[in-house]
Amino acid sequence: xxxSVADIRxxxxxxxxxxxxxxxxxxxxVPGNDPTLMFTNSGMVQFKDVFLGTDRRPYVRAASVQAxxxxxxKHNDLExxxxxxxxxxxxxxxxxxSFGDYxxxxxxxxxxxxxxxxxxLPAERLWATVYIDDDEAYDVWTKEIGxxxxxxxxxxxxxxxxxxxxxFWMMADTGPCGPCSEIFYDxxxxxxxxxxxxxxxxxxxxxEIWNNVFMQFDMQPDGSVRPLPAPCVDTGMGLxxxxxxxQGVHSNYEIDLFRTLIAAAARETxxxxxxxxxxRVIADHIRATAFLVADGVIPSNExxxxxxxxxxxxxxxxxYKLGRTAPFFHKLVPDLVALxxxxxPNLAAQAPRVMEVLRAEEERFYETLAHGMEILDVALAxxxxxxxxxxxxxxxxxxxxxxxxxxxxxxxxxxxxxVAGFEAAMERQKAQARAAGKFKMERVxxxxxxxxxxxxxxxxxxxxxxx
Ligand code: ATP
Ligand code: MG
Ligand code: MG
Ligand code: MG
Numbered sequence: 295x296x297x298s299v300a301d302i303r304x305x306x307x308x309x310x311x312x313x314x315x316x317x318x319x320x321x322x323x324v325p326g327n328d329p330t331l332m333f334t335n336s337g338m339v340q341f342k343d344v345f346l347g348t349d350r351r352p353y354v355r356a357a358s359v360q361a362x363x364x365x366x367x368k369h370n371d372l373e374x375x376x377x378x379x380x381x382x383x384x385x386x387x388x389x390x391x392s393f394g395d396y397x398x399x400x401x402x403x404x405x406x407x408x409x410x411x412x413x414x415l416p417a418e419r420l421w422a423t424v425y426i427d428d429d430e431a432y433d434v435w436t437k438e439i440g441x442x443x444x445x446x447x448x449x450x451x452x453x454x455x456x457x458x459x460x461x462f463w464m465m466a467d468t469g470p471c472g473p474c475s476e477i478f479y480d481x482x483x484x485x486x487x488x489x490x491x492x493x494x495x496x497x498x499x500x501x502e503i504w505n506n507v508f509m510q511f512d513m514q515p516d517g518s519v520r521p522l523p524a525p526c527v528d529t530g531m532g533l534x535x536x537x538x539x540x541q542g543v544h545s546n547y548e549i550d551l552f553r554t555l556i557a558a559a560a561r562e563t564x565x566x567x568x569x570x571x572x573x574r575v576i577a578d579h580i581r582a583t584a585f586l587v588a589d590g591v592i593p594s595n596e597x598x599x600x601x602x603x604x605x606x607x608x609x610x611x612x613x614y615k616l617g618r619t620a621p622f623f624h625k626l627v628p629d630l631v632a633l634x635x636x637x638x639p640n641l642a643a644q645a646p647r648v649m650e651v652l653r654a655e656e657e658r659f660y661e662t663l664a665h666g667m668e669i670l671d672v673a674l675a676x677x678x679x680x681x682x683x684x685x686x687x688x689x690x691x692x693x694x695x696x697x698x699x700x701x702x703x704x705x706x707x708x709x710x711x712x713v714a715g716f717e718a719a720m721e722r723q724k725a726q727a728r729a730a731g732k733f734k735m736e737r738v739x740x741x742x743x744x745x746x747x748x749x750x751x752x753x754x755x756x757x758x759x760x761x
Contacts, residue, residue, distance in 0.1 A: 297413065297540040299386075299551050303359045303637065306388045309408050310357035315390055318358045320638070323589040324598065332598060333363040335387030337466065338507075340530040343606065345509050346391050347523035354395040360387045361585055361638065366601045368466050372608075372698070375578045376571040379498040379538075379545035383605065384582035387532035392522030401506050401527045402434045402475060408634040409477070409504070413540060417441075419480045421500060422492045424459040425473030426450025430507070434474070447491040462506040463528075468515055474507040476566045477536075481544050498544065504531035547574045547615060551633050555580065558629035562614040579609035580626040581634075587651045588644040603695040606655050611699055614663055621656035624649045634759035658695055666693030670700070674709060683715015684756065690716070691723065 298397040307317050321340035325331045331339065337360035343349035364371040365383040374381035391403065402422075409415045422441055424431040426448045437439045464471040478490050478500045484680065487497015507524040511519035534546040541549050547556065555577040556568060558735070565573055586602050593603035614623050627649045635642030666689050673685045681704050689695035697716060704711050 296542075297537065299533060299537050300637070302413075302537055302540065303386075303388070305412060306361065306408070306531075307357055308338070309404075309412060310355075310390045313355070313404065315355040315357040316353040317350075318356050320359060320361045320715050323361060323585055324591060332366040332601065332654055334360065335362055335364050335369040335436045336360070336465065336528075336530050336679070337362070337366070337387045338391070338470070338509075338530070341391060341393070341528075342470060345522055345526050345528070346512055351393065354393045355391065356393075358388075359637070359670075360389060362387050363582060365582060365605060366465065366598075372505075372605070376575040379547065380501050380535055382546065382578050382581070382584055384578065388531040388533055388536070390527070390529050391396050392527035394526060396741065397525055397527060398431050398475075398506075398508055399434050399438070401508075403439060405477060405495055405504055405506060405529065406439050408492065409717050413536070413538060415479065421445045421447065421478040421480065421490060422480070423447045423449045423461055423476045425475070428461075428473050428475070428508075431473075431475045440671065450492050463505060468513050468524075470509050470511070470528075471519070472508045472510040472528075474505050475504070476502050477504040479503050479539055481539075485544050489687045497653075501535055503535050503536075503539070505529060539642060547577070552577055554627060555626070558626050562622040562625050563613050563618050565616045570616065572616050575612045576609050576623070579612075580623065583609070583652060584627055584630055584648045585638070585641060587648040588638075588641045592651055593655045600696075603655065604698055605651065607659050607696060607699050608692070608702055610656055610663065611627065611703065614667065615637055619662060619664065621653055623656055624652035626757060627652065655711050661668065662693040667703075669693065670703060674704075674707065676707065680710045680712050683712035683717070684719050686711050686713075686716040687719035690720075 311317055318340070321334060325333050325334050328339075328342070336338070337358050338345070338510035340360075341356070344351055361384065363384050366372075371381040372383055375383055388405070390401075399519060409420065410417050420434050420441070424435065424444065427450070430449075432446060434654070435446045436443050456495050461474050461476065462471065463474045468538050476490070480489075481501060483498050483499075485497065485499040487493075489500050507530075508529040509528050510522055511517055513520055534552070537549040537551070538544065543549060546552060557575045558567060559565070559573045559576040559580075563573070563576070583602060583606050585740065586598075586605075590599050591602045591604055593606060595603070608626065609623050624656065627645055631642050631645045635645070640647070659718030668682070669685065669689060673681060686697060686700050689700055697711070697713070701711050726745055
């Protein structure tokens with residue numbers, strides 16, 4: 295059966311409401327009062343303190359559809375967008391939780407029931423993974439649910455260290471964590487990629503759709519774990535990935551919502567090739583940046599605001615690549631609101647402000663973008679395989695090209711960036727500014743103007759490092 299994105303959301307929440315779960319609204323993309331986390335990267339974020347036992351709720355079972363952003367910190371998919379069929383920066387996560395109530399058995403059985411009996415996914419296309427020594431979850435899959443053992447894969451310390459496995463989920467470097475069991479869907483042999491645990495598992499054939507995390511520990515800064523007050527369940531399923539399956543397509547970018555957004559991006563950029571990766575990037579980035587503005591994040595040169603600026607500028611650069619030389623990106627906001635405004639009323643309410651913030655950032659970057667691209671072209675005209683760090687720094691310092699944007703352009707051309715050289719150039723400028731004295735430094739900042747404002751190395755580091 296065909297399920298629209300709206301059908302999928304409603305069906306999920308109804309299923310868990312019928313099983314005693316309280317339906318909770320999506321929380322903002324900026325987590326309240328949590329320095330360990332840059333953005334809400336999963337549905338459990340608003341329940342972090344409930345897991346830790348320092349907050350209580352009037353319910354022990356909850357379900358939600360959570361707006362998530364993975365563009366910084368521990369879970370960062372920015373570099374995957376435009377390259378895989380399954381990653382977004384902004385996406386919606388369907389989730390259900392038990393706070394010291396049910397555990398592995400109920401969680402996995404309900405997941406199976408919902409997928410195979412309600413959404414009616416063909417059981418023979420589903421695979422599961424469990425944490426290497428989790429015999430309990432393994433037995434639920436093989437003995438109670440009846441999944442053939444060939445399709446239940448134990449995944450362990452494959453990335454070095456006990457807690458670095460794909461099947462040990464962590465919100466951030468510290469905080470709630472635990473072993474998990476993931477459900478995969480096989481899109482079929484026409485799509486490249488191998489089953490979970492195999493060397494080519496990173497393809498788009500076997501796609502991870504649902505993670506069931508058995509929250510049991512609180513990770514400490516020194517890497518040791520403490521048990522949580524009670525074992526909990528935390529699940530997360532990507533709405534767009536499920537939609538792709540239910541709509542019979544192999545890519546998230548071909549679902550109803552993304553087709554419409556990509557058509558809007560083609561309209562505004564004049565692109566004729568609907569399969570252009572740039573259109574996918576623009577469609578992804580309008581969601582991320584519009585929701586960020588709606589949740590109070592405006593472009594700036596540090597922290598969350600700098601991530602916001604980087605995402606917007608990447609989108610603009612892709613528009614430029616498609617031939618745009620004037621602001622276009624903000625014009626996608628009404629299209630987005632038409633698609634998502636009902637589910638996210640705050641986005642609809644903030645739409646005029648969102649457009650204004652995006653338009654202002656576009657105007658600012660268009661002042662320097664073309665010139666910066668020329669400099670880049672000249673620097674690479676001799677067939678270089680690495681862009682000199684000095685050039686990357688000049689692009690950053692004078693033309694407002696965040697380093698990751700320069701990387702993005704170079705990657706398309708199969709060219710690397712001399713990051714050490716970039717950092718050295720940044721250091722040299724800082725030292726010169728220090729030597730010239732504080733007064734002069736302020737004048738430099740002043741003179742450079744907002745588009746070219748100097749971003750200190752520390753800030754850049756901070757933006758890259760905050761989890
Ligand atoms: P992947 O291995 O595919 O990157 P993940 O293991 O990082 O996914 P989890 O942290 O387990 O993902 O999140 C739970 C679910 O959220 C995933 O099973 C997937 O369906 C969905 N999801 C995760 N990251 C993204 C993303 N960038 N875009 C869309 N959906 C995502
Ligand atoms: Mg991931
Ligand atoms: Mg994974
Ligand atoms: Mg996962």
